[in-house]
């Protein structure tokens with residue numbers, strides 16, 4: 248069957264931000280928002296702004312909006328609306344949720360994380376380990392940046408309580424075989440705790456099919472506003488004593504939610520649905536193929552060399568130039584890329600990329616072939 252083609256010009260016409268001359272390859276740090284998201288945020292503040300539970304129009308509309316946001320999160324993650332949790336961002340939610348599960352842990356219990364994790368899925372466990380005298384073990388990667396599943400299996404034992412892992416690396420783009428990790432975690436009696444932040448703009452997430460117990464993501468990485476969303480499997484959530492104020496209905500959310508951002512989130516999920524994953528993925532693959540096949544010789548890619556097992560996020564170094572210099576020179580040509588370690592501390596250490604890290608270019612479906620060619624020309628002429 249032929250892949251569904253993406254009309255990238257029609258897509259870009261939906262984003263005022265993409266009228267700028269900038270080629271945005273900073274997607275792993277956050278995506279641009281379509282106008283529908285911006286309008287939804289402004290529209291909420293104009294027409295519905297209020298706190299919840301009041302017997303008047305704006306408050307009733309706010310109640311309905313929060314209910315709709317849970318429905319949108321549940322359709323995005325394929326879970327029950329009651330299993331969704333909103334917060335400031337992934338990291339803040341992860342500190343809160345890890346602290347909550349910490350109430351069920353005891354000194355000597357163990358947590359496994361991976362070298363592919365962003366620090367947002369590592370430091371919450373290190374801090375919990377500090378408080379509770381737990382042990383945190385780090386599953387290694389193989390030289391090609393894929394997760395070393397044998398090493399992960401070796402680290403599991405009858406004290407392992409949580410296995411924390413990413414669906415995809417925000418540094419090198421490697422995708423993790425989540426089902427395999429979940430099986431390993433569950434066979435050890437541990438909770439499978441997934442960071443979906445980097446994967447979310449690139450493919451569908453079905454928490455039930457993956458079998459994860461906890462999953463976190465950030466709508467600002469998939470065309471929405473700065474916000475965090477988490478899923479906790481209902482039976483697991485029910486077994487935890489949460490940190491909450493007594494009158495609050497939701498067991499995990501503390502205080503008033505950013506309603507206007509929830510309105511933007513609803514519009515972001517509608518936006519993704521309106522494009523469809525098949526069209527998104529076939530366009531991303533075409534961009535990635537061009538980049539990988541035309542990368543200048545003086546650039547060294549750090550990560551999988553082909554399209555399989557990865558999302559189109561590329562970390563690379565350029566001979567004779569620091570990553571910062573490369574990013575600055577591209578920046579002066581209005582090409583937005585990142586440099587450094589992007590908080591992916593473990594993988595960058597493992598790849599011996601040290602303090603300077605690498606250049607990172609991340610593609611999403613709104614990028615064009617012409618932009619990829621501009622990036623390649625910028626690297627060639629550096």
Ligand SMILES: Cc1ncc(COP(=O)(O)O)c(C=O)c1O
Pocket residue numbers: 275276335336337338339365367368413415416417442443444445464465474475
């Ligand atoms: C893979 C991954 N996990 C976690 C985070 C942290 O997300 P947030 O900024 O929502 O805390 C990021 C942010 O870049 C990320 O890329």
